[in-house]
Amino acid sequence: MSGVQEKQLHELLSRSMVDIYVGPENTHWILHEKLLCYHSPFFRKIFYSKANSASRTQSFGLPDEEDAPFKTFVGWLYSSSLPVPREEADLGVCFDLYLMAEKFEIPGLVADVLQVVREWYKYSDSYPGLRRVQYIYANTEEGSPMRHMLVHAVARMMVIEKGIPAHWDKALRKNGQLAVDIIKAIQDWRLEEEVVPDAREEPAEAEELVDVEQETQKLDEEAEQEIDDDVRAERAEEADDSEDTVVESPTNESKRPQPKSKQSGKDVGQDLKSKDNGLVKDFKKFSLKEMPNEMTNADYGTLRA
Template identity: 25%
Template sequence: MIGNDMVDIYVGPEKEHFHVHRAAICGKIPYFEKMFKDGGFAESYTKSATFPEDDPESFDLLLGWVYQGSIKVPAVRTDDRGDPELSWKPNSLYKLAEKICLSQLQGQVVDTLRDFDRQTYCLSCTKTILNAYSETRKKSGLHRYYAQSLAFILVQGKTCSTWTVNELTEAMSKEVELTRDVLTILRDSGGNVKDPVNEPDCKFHCHADGEPCYKDINKNDYDGK
């Protein structure tokens, strides 16, 4: 039972308002349990919190995950080059999941992105990759996926539109960490870079060794264990 006890959360520079069941968000996310239940923060008394730097659309997806246990993925659209693209922001949602220390959601974001890339036979464009490197933490699962995507494109030429050498050069010159990650993959693989959409899921997750994958946790919940 989630009851009628509610909290108010305001997200983004325009302070978009979300009215959320406190039991639901605290029961699913330890970050909010500490904020709203422990009594050590002002939010536990005011029953409200503000996240001015976060994306309201991503927070709405987070709430979908809280209430339904999965990401509510909006429809696919077409970009200005005619290529299919997601109509939600994986990088922004991943960034939010990092902020609130939610490794399960981080894994789901990457897996949802990989499913899309697998179905469309398309890998993310350089703009999306650069955005992730500027907004999310180094060595994250998302970084590993994007770096291997770019390394695979360089070796195999796989992409849903023709990337010019200038576009690839610009991306790698703008982000030294990306270049380092790609070169490491190329060196360690001897040029035999595997398609990242077909790699084991946990390669791009961020749970610690020995910590259960979110898929195992969900399976156990489904089995009633």
């Protein structure tokens, strides 16, 4: 823990008190003003600023903060110590307390929370989960000590573990900054060249797994199968075309073209008769009742001198 303070606790327990209201329920805390402002420039600006000197306000509200981390903060304020997490779920309060420490501008509390979180992961032989890392990333700025510590821990997990868990793989594809930070963390280690495998000199693990003979046989079989499929498809297509072009025998009576007329035999006869009558009428126009040169019908067989 930070522990070392320029002033002893009894020197900071002045008579002047301030009222702090926390969370949506306005949980009321009465704290020593001198002690609070000594550790936090954030509260120092609120209670000691010239703007507040006229009214000399003695109260302040923190509606966005949670009761649990603030209670832990008050405990640290008077004892300079933090409770030890017993299980991973207890780290939630630690992370909230860390964000509060950054907001209140308390470097001593930042360092103490970092130590508690670091030790928990160390002695539990575990690594930060994706949900914790995303929470810190969403609520801190670049350069945050907690972000730095978590990223370096995750980078080690990525290096020593075999493969990347599916949820981490998905998260790194979506969060480019997190992926870049992990790469930078590995570079910060300044590993000796002899320790880092060189794929330019020796085949990597994936290359060693390549069985040339087996892969060649597999590709040949796939090519032959594809050719066979194409041949069968072509034959099937030719069979379909031959069925569509079949020509029926012209002697098939049922297939002969039928006359378009739907009239009966009687109707057809009447129609022909009416046509003959018309021809007769027209023929009468060419009768020999009148002959040229004053000829009569009786004279058609003689010649005139």
